Amino acid sequence: MSETTVGARPDLAGFPTARDPRCPFDPPAEYTELRAQEGTASLSCPVGVEARVVSRYDDVRAMLSNPQLSSHAAPSTHVVAGGQLDRPVSPGSLLHMDGPDHARLRRLLTPEFTVKRIQAMRPYIQRLVDDHVDALLAQTGPVDLVSEFALPIPSLVICELLGVDYADRDRFQRQTAVLIATNSDPAALEQANLEVVGFMTQLVLGKLAAPGDDLLGRLIVRARESGQELSVEELVTLGITLLIAGHETTANMIGLSTLALLRQPDQLEALRADPGLAGTAVDEMLRYLSIVQFGVLRQATGDVTVGDETVKAGEWLVAVLSAGNRDESVFPDPDRIDLRREATAHLAFGYGIHQCLGQQLARVELQEVFARLHQRIPTLRLAVPFEEVEFKDDALVYGVKALPVTWDRAGEDAR
Amino acid sequence: MKVRIDVDACVGAGQCVLAAPDVFDQRDEDGMVVLLLETPPPALEAAAEHAALLCPALAIAVDR
Numbered sequence: 001m002s003e004t005t006v007g008a009r010p011d012l013a014g015f016p017t018a019r020d021p022r023c024p025f026d027p028p029a030e031y032t033e034l035r036a037q038e039g040t041a042s043l044s045c046p047v048g049v050e051a052r053v054v055s056r057y058d059d060v061r062a063m064l065s066n067p068q069l070s071s072h073a074a075p076s077t078h079v080v081a082g083g084q085l086d087r088p089v090s091p092g093s094l095l096h097m098d099g100p101d102h103a104r105l106r107r108l109l110t111p112e113f114t115v116k117r118i119q120a121m122r123p124y125i126q127r128l129v130d131d132h133v134d135a136l137l138a139q140t141g142p143v144d145l146v147s148e149f150a151l152p153i154p155s156l157v158i159c160e161l162l163g164v165d166y167a168d169r170d171r172f173q174r175q176t177a178v179l180i181a182t183n184s185d186p187a188a189l190e191q192a193n194l195e196v197v198g199f200m201t202q203l204v205l206g207k208l209a210a211p212g213d214d215l216l217g218r219l220i221v222r223a224r225e226s227g228q229e230l231s232v233e234e235l236v237t238l239g240i241t242l243l244i245a246g247h248e249t250t251a252n253m254i255g256l257s258t259l260a261l262l263r264q265p266d267q268l269e270a271l272r273a274d275p276g277l278a279g280t281a282v283d284e285m286l287r288y289l290s291i292v293q294f295g296v297l298r299q300a301t302g303d304v305t306v307g308d309e310t311v312k313a314g315e316w317l318v319a320v321l322s323a324g325n326r327d328e329s330v331f332p333d334p335d336r337i338d339l340r341r342e343a344t345a346h347l348a349f350g351y352g353i354h355q356c357l358g359q360q361l362a363r364v365e366l367q368e369v370f371a372r373l374h375q376r377i378p379t380l381r382l383a384v385p386f387e388e389v390e391f392k393d394d395a396l397v398y399g400v401k402a403l404p405v406t407w408d409r410a411g412e413d414a415r
Numbered sequence: 416m417k418v419r420i421d422v423d424a425c426v427g428a429g430q431c432v433l434a435a436p437d438v439f440d441q442r443d444e445d446g447m448v449v450l451l452l453e454t455p456p457p458a459l460e461a462a463a464e465h466a467a468l469l470c471p472a473l474a475i476a477v478d479r
């Protein structure tokens with residue numbers, strides 16, 4: 001996700017990517033076939049290596065909890081033509097670390113993401129969502145829900161988390177939006193990338209000089225006190241990792257799940273009638289949409305067994321999260337959205353030691369969006385024909401490029 | 416039912432706390448799992464088992 005995400009455009013020759021246009025929420029049909037076959041298939045990946053494609057739920061869990069599989073290559077490098085598989089892991093790059101090094105760093109960060117700590121952010125997130133609904137309602141539709149709602153909310157949540165000054169948040173948000181937009185040209189991307197790294201470096205230097213009561217400040221103090229002082233480089237890499245891992249993912253979930261729900265009026269009606277459903281709804285939509293669409297890459301460091309097969313040291317494996325999440329042996333009627341389903345055991349956040357550190361934060365953000373957006377704008381609907389919505393078929397994180405929506409003006413505000 | 420945890424394996428994902436808040440908690444200082452009830456009452460057994468199933472680090476074991 002970090003390193004290769006910024007600006008990387010996968011070229012997918014040889015890798016299953018074609019979704020059925022009638023249901024662009026379903027993973028490519030090839031995965032259903034792969035799941036049914038015995039063993040694992042080997043596919044040639046755009047990056048230039050063969051990889052075993054692991055698509056059954058139990059096999060994905062077994063694979064991702066195997067300590068002999070290394071994360072050193074970025075999670076989605078297999079689909080990046082020209083991507084580097086043997087780049088040295090930069091210090092602080094949590095997603096790419098293995099074993100004790102990973103554990104040490106993750107433990108320094110974990111207290112910032114506990115269930116309790118994230119619950120304490122809920123009132124802030126509620127206000128943020130309400131403010132953005134207010135801003136939508138102040139306009140007459142159509143409005144692009146992606147640029148006006150889905151992108152800014154998670155970006156501002158990360159500002160709050162990292163302790164970015166209020167005065168700087170607009171600038172931060174503009175730069176991060178360029179990084180994620182699929183239509184940014186390479187020069188603009190490069191520029192935004194440099195600006196975000198510069199921004200993060202300034203932020204880190206400020207926090208090192210005067211650690212405040214925010215994630216970076218507390219992390220700096222915690223690391224110092226435990227004799228594991230973090231360098232500027234490590235702190236900047238961590239900050240960027242949190243930004244990349246937490247912004248694009250959550251933003252795409254907001255846009256894509258809103259569209260999927262608008263296409264399922266009965267489910268949407270149930271959610272509107274009972275916002276308490278948002279809890280299970282969020283995990284069901286994470287399962288159903290599995291936005292880390294090409295799965296996560298690992299390399300065997302020794303001979304290991306995955307499923308019933310032996311994998312030799314040096315071989316590459318891809319855990320296709322979206323395929324595991326549609327495994328009918330675990331999720332009956334897997335292609336149906338059921339907002340009441342107990343789906344927390346889904347694989348959308350991965351599994352094993354790298355399982356999403358920010359998952360509780362993502363859940364709270366999505367719960368507040370699910371509970372508030374449709375309550376407060378009950379007539380929310382698509383402003384263009386469904387066929388005109390463009391999907392990010394070739395981005396590492398799946399989603400919609402834009403989502404033009406509109407609503408009826410009368411009786412709209414049930415705040 | 417008896418629940419065991421392996422704090423060294425825990426990665427602080429908090430799945431257990433969401434699934435069974437009366438049985439598990441996370442330490443404030445490092446986010447690692449804390450066992451609140453080693454022998455949960457029957458009403459909490461299913462939730463404890465679910466937590467064990469969810470834990471991404473296989474840090475929870477449940478003995479019947």
Ligand code: HEM
Nearest residue numbers: 075094095245246249250253296349350354356357358362
């Ligand atoms: C809907 C939203 C999200 C999805 C679908 C998602 C998905 C994932 C996945 C699949 C992984 C595992 C990657 C691997 O195994 O290689 C991961 C890791 C990670 N995520 Fe998320 N994520 C989301 C939101 C967030 C948020 C909001 C944050 C924090 C602000 C965050 C921070 C991280 C970090 C730091 C890791 C690396 C953990 C490690 O390597 O130990 N994520 N995420």
Ligand code: SF4
Nearest residue numbers: 425426428429431470
């Ligand atoms: S679910 Fe497992 S890894 Fe997560 S906090 Fe609980 S014990 Fe630790």
